[in-house]
Amino acid sequence: QLQLVESGGGLVQPGGSLRLSCQASGSTLGRYGIGWFRQAPGKEREGVSCITSSGGGTKYADSVKGRFTISRDNVQNTVYLQMNNLNSADTGVYSCAADWTPDTGFCTLADNKGRYRYRGQGTQVTVSS
Numbered sequence: 751q752l753q754l755v756e757s758g759g760g761l762v763q764p765g766g767s768l769r770l771s772c773q774a775s776g777s778t779l780g781r782y783g784i785g786w787f788r789q790a791p792g793k794e795r796e797g798v799s800c801i802t803s804s805g806g807g808t809k810y811a812d813s814v815k816g817r818f819t820i821s822r823d824n825v826q827n828t829v830y831l832q833m834n835n836l837n838s839a840d841t842g843v844y845s846c847a848a849d850w851t852p853d854t855g856f857c858t859l860a861d862n863k864g865r866y867r868y869r870g871q872g873t874q875v876t877v878s879s
Contacts, residue, residue, distance in 0.1 A: 752775075756873040757773065762875070772870060784847070788842040797861060798810070798859070800857035
C-alpha cells in the first residue's frame with residue numbers, strides 16, 4: 751500500500767522560500783500523479799499544484815502561479831514543491847496525495863477522493879513576520 755510522508759514545512763517570513771517534499775513508500779511513486787493541497791484554518795482544503803505520473807503535465811492554482819514549482823524524481827520516489835515569495839495567504843497545512851488513474855497528460859487540482867486515494871498527514875507552513 752502506498753504511503754506518503756510530507757516534510758519541509760516550517761515558519762518563514764513573508765518573501766521567503768520553502769521546499770516541500772512528498773516521499774513515497776510501499777509502492778513506486780512513478781505510477782501515480784501527485785497533487786499538493788493546502789488547508790488554512792477555517793477554510794476548505796484547496797488544490798495548489800499537481801503533476802502527472804510521467805511529469806509531463808503540471809497545473810497550478812492561480813494564487814501560486816509564478817511562485818510555486820512542482821517537480822518529481824521518480825528514482826528517489828519523491829515529489830517536490832518549491833515555494834518562493836511566500837505570503838501570509840500561503841499559511842496552512844500542506845499535504846500531498848496520489849492519483850491512481852492513468853496518465854492522460856493532465857492532472858487535476860480538484861480534491862477528488864475518487865482519484866486521490868492516498869494522502870499524507872501533511873506539514874505545517876506558517877508565513878509570518
